[in-house]
Amino acid sequence: MAQVCPKLSREEERRVPMASTNGDRRPKYQRIADTLREAIQAGEYGPGDRLPGENDLMATHDVARMTARQALGVLQAEGIAESRKGAGVFVRAFRPLRRRGIQRLAQEQWGAGRSIWAADTEKRDLVVDQVEVTEEPAPERISVVLDVEAESKVCVRRRRFVLDGKPVLLATSYLPAPIVAGSAITEENTGPGGVYARLAELGYKPVHFREEIRSRMPSKDEAAQLNISAGTPVILICRTAFADEGRPVEINEMTLDAASYVLEYDFDA
Amino acid sequence: MAQVCPKLSREEERRVPMASTNGDRRPKYQRIADTLREAIQAGEYGPGDRLPGENDLMATHDVARMTARQALGVLQAEGIAESRKGAGVFVRAFRPLRRRGIQRLAQEQWGAGRSIWAADTEKRDLVVDQVEVTEEPAPERISVVLDVEAESKVCVRRRRFVLDGKPVLLATSYLPAPIVAGSAITEENTGPGGVYARLAELGYKPVHFREEIRSRMPSKDEAAQLNISAGTPVILICRTAFADEGRPVEINEMTLDAASYVLEYDFDA
DNA sequence: TAGTGGTCTAGACCACCTC
DNA sequence: AGGTGGTCTAGACCACTAC
Numbered sequence A, B: 001m002a003q004v005c006p007k008l009s010r011e012e013e014r015r016v017p018m019a020s021t022n023g024d025r026r027p028k029y030q031r032i033a034d035t036l037r038e039a040i041q042a043g044e045y046g047p048g049d050r051l052p053g054e055n056d057l058m059a060t061h062d063v064a065r066m067t068a069r070q071a072l073g074v075l076q077a078e079g080i081a082e083s084r085k086g087a088g089v090f091v092r093a094f095r096p097l098r099r100r101g102i103q104r105l106a107q108e109q110w111g112a113g114r115s116i117w118a119a120d121t122e123k124r125d126l127v128v129d130q131v132e133v134t135e136e137p138a139p140e141r142i143s144v145v146l147d148v149e150a151e152s153k154v155c156v157r158r159r160r161f162v163l164d165g166k167p168v169l170l171a172t173s174y175l176p177a178p179i180v181a182g183s184a185i186t187e188e189n190t191g192p193g194g195v196y197a198r199l200a201e202l203g204y205k206p207v208h209f210r211e212e213i214r215s216r217m218p219s220k221d222e223a224a225q226l227n228i229s230a231g232t233p234v235i236l237i238c239r240t241a242f243a244d245e246g247r248p249v250e251i252n253e254m255t256l257d258a259a260s261y262v263l264e265y266d267f268d269a
Numbered sequence C: 001t002a003g004t005g006g007t008c009t010a011g012a013c014c015a016c017c018t019c
Numbered sequence D: 001a002g003g004t005g006g007t008c009t010a011g012a013c014c015a016c017t018a019c
Helices: A008-015 A028-041 A054-061 A065-077 A107-111 A140-146 A194-201 A220-226 B008-018 B028-041 B054-061 B065-077 B107-111 B140-146 B194-201 B220-226
Strands: A081-084 A088-091 A097-100 A126-137 A153-163 A166-176 A208-216 A234-242 A248-257 A261-268 B081-084 B088-091 B097-100 B126-137 B153-163 B166-176 B208-216 B234-242 B248-257 B261-268
Touching (some): A028 A065, A065 A088, A107 A194, A140 A153, A140 A166, A140 A248, A166 A194, A166 A220, A194 A248, A208 B234, A220 A248, A234 A261, A234 B208, A261 B261, B028 B054, B028 B065, B054 B065, B065 B088, B166 B194, B194 B248, B220 B248
Parallel strands (some): A097 A261
Antiparallel strands (some): A126 A153, A166 A248, A208 A234, A208 B261, A261 B208, B081 B088, B126 B153, B153 B166, B208 B234
């Protein structure tokens, strides 16, 4: 008997189904998560609505606390739900920014004195929140791509962007220190047209770009800086800007809150 | 006293630190996760190595089973560790495919009779695993973009791609049924050059593409079809192909295992 | 067969939020 | 003040893996 019989009815519930429908072999917490997920997709709970809490689920499904928690944990890990301490678990929404990868870097944008970030916002309020400009020895991956000597100095520009009070983007740019020395690129405010306009003035006009895109779960640090909730990945964009003759002049490593962005690339065959 | 004293030494461990370093307010499971994470980043555990198991952590950190589990759960949710039932928890690796978004769709690719997927693989073994071709009423989001009447028939091509035995990509294409009727596009095998070469023959040569990219955690179904492990997001690519005069002729919705892909877009300023 | 992770129970204390 | 989620304990049975 042992621990087998604190509640026989409950144990039987697990042993019998094999005989009947058989399809009941999945763990309880997953079945609970399924019913909630289906209810959400059926529209019974809309974005922002409160889901049944741990106590509700314990009662309605006759399970222990941890099991109800596990079920809610599944939905949070899927990014479908979001818990607020002391308040409850709620259905999440998804209203992303659209980032046009190619048009935004067309020369008309920065050539005309507008920051390329302006193309992002479509009247929404995306602003720089934190800026830090330093000179540092180049990390290996940077020196390799920029084609400078290992450990040689690079200008590093770190910025954070905030949309409606929520941080959505971290960007770190690396430029060879010798070619930007003394220019506005080493200032917090780079002036009209931004870094690329200044590079053009210095004789390193960017004519070609490469963007590499990955996605993964955020590190602890990234999650903190972007205030990312559980179950939300980050998108990593690594952009390299090339001047004439394929000379790489800037690397921009960006970390985006995946729940805040849709990337768009438009191109001809 | 109450439950406060099953092991005083343990409780004190939580109360005292406030006086000393104060910085010990974080939950135990996070501190355990931190030490493991740091050990991994310091190279003490390389990709594929086995991490200390639940029993190890219970012993070395003097915690209960569930707490050790929570710690390991953190690393799995971050995608840096992976559990294998009955075996242990292991450090994950990351060796992605490179998908060149623009060159691969340059007309030389499919114009010369090669599948565009060939450009992906770099000699690696990416093959189609499952194909399904049907005719269905267009879902709303599709009929809107394809500019056909709601519910009108579309040709739907569903495929799954496998790399070295692991599924990495689900792709579903939608094309207006009237313009592809009778062509090889409605067959499982579309012939040399694939769908785009056939469209060209039908007078709908794709001349422009738009790709939209998002990322999120996989649905249950996606996780199953891609055999995705916990803590790994999916990348969603929605590509629209346009023929002359901006006529949309195909929508391809793709779901990628984010741990298997890097996307690349190359373009001029 | 011994060890591993996966699931589950039945309690507990806490910080936090809402009322 | 009462309810909520967050953390934690100390057990248990199971399926699976490796030897």
